[in-house]
Amino acid sequence: xxxxxQSPQNLTAQEGEFITINCSYSVGISALHWLQQHPxxxxxxxxxxxxxxxxxxxxxATINIQxxxxxxxxxxxxxxxxxxxxxxxxxxxxxxxIFGKGTKLSVKP
Amino acid sequence: xAVVSQHPSWVICKSGTSVKIECRSLDFQATTMFWYRQxxxxxxxxxxxxxxxxxxxxxxxxxxxxxxxxxxxxTLSTLTVTSAHPEDSSFYICSARSGESYEQYFGPGTRxxxx
Numbered sequence: 001x002x003x004x005x006q007s008p009q010n011l012t013a014q015e016g017e018f019i020t021i022n023c024s025y026s027v028g029i030s031a032l033h034w035l036q037q038h039p040x041x042x043x044x045x046x047x048x049x050x051x052x053x054x055x056x057x058x059x060x061a062t063i064n065i066q067x068x069x070x071x072x073x074x075x076x077x078x079x080x081x082x083x084x085x086x087x088x089x090x091x092x093x094x095x096x097x098i099f100g101k102g103t104k105l106s107v108k109p
Numbered sequence: 110x111a112v113v114s115q116h117p118s119w120v121i122c123k124s125g126t127s128v129k130i131e132c133r134s135l136d137f138q139a140t141t142m143f144w145y146r147q148x149x150x151x152x153x154x155x156x157x158x159x160x161x162x163x164x165x166x167x168x169x170x171x172x173x174x175x176x177x178x179x180x181x182x183x184t185l186s187t188l189t190v191t192s193a194h195p196e197d198s199s200f201y202i203c204s205a206r207s208g209e210s211y212e213q214y215f216g217p218g219t220r221x222x223x224x
């Protein structure tokens with residue numbers, strides 16, 4: 001079992017829909033990252049969380065430390081949001097990130 | 110936010126040759142740099158961690174003599190794939206961190222194709 005699990009693996013949505021991607025982890029963490037990878041391959045860091053909630057434009061990330069769970073929400077989704085979203089946890093015991101397998105999001109116009 | 114660049118963005122080389130990939134932090138001092146490899150439809154796999162001025166720490170199964178990492182300055186790390194084989198064809202991504210900050214910034218990646 002992966003230490004970082006994401007769901008769903010694939011997600012297709014219509015433009016304008018509200019989207020949620022979930023991430024569960026099994027280790028104690030010092031921080032959790034949400035990353036976006038476009039088809040060209042480059043990775044953009046969206047959020048880094050250690051507690052609570054962060055918002056940037058149409059993106060919202062939340063984390064529940066007790067439940068070891070984080071969610072990434074996209075409001076009013078747009079085709080340009082189509083990408084792979086990756087959750088990565090930084091364990092308290094080490095500096096290296098543990099990556100989830102990613103969620104491939106496709107937003108149709 | 111902080112910017113990390115990689116060069117080249119893509120490279121094609123013949124089997125048996127060596128390829129060097131550069132990773133630069135453009136507006137901050139990267140005390141730690143990470144090198145990842147990503148195969149199609151798979152997640153990132155950490156290859157090695159390097160701290161400026163010291164030898165890189167390689168993950169299990171990664172050949173240090175094949176993947177030479179140099180982190181000679183606070184803004185530059187290089188990955189050299191020596192005697193490349195077609196199975197080394199992959200997407201190589203670096204990331205950088207400053208001090209003990211939890212924030213980690215990723216480069217745009219380098220696509221290596223070995224023919």
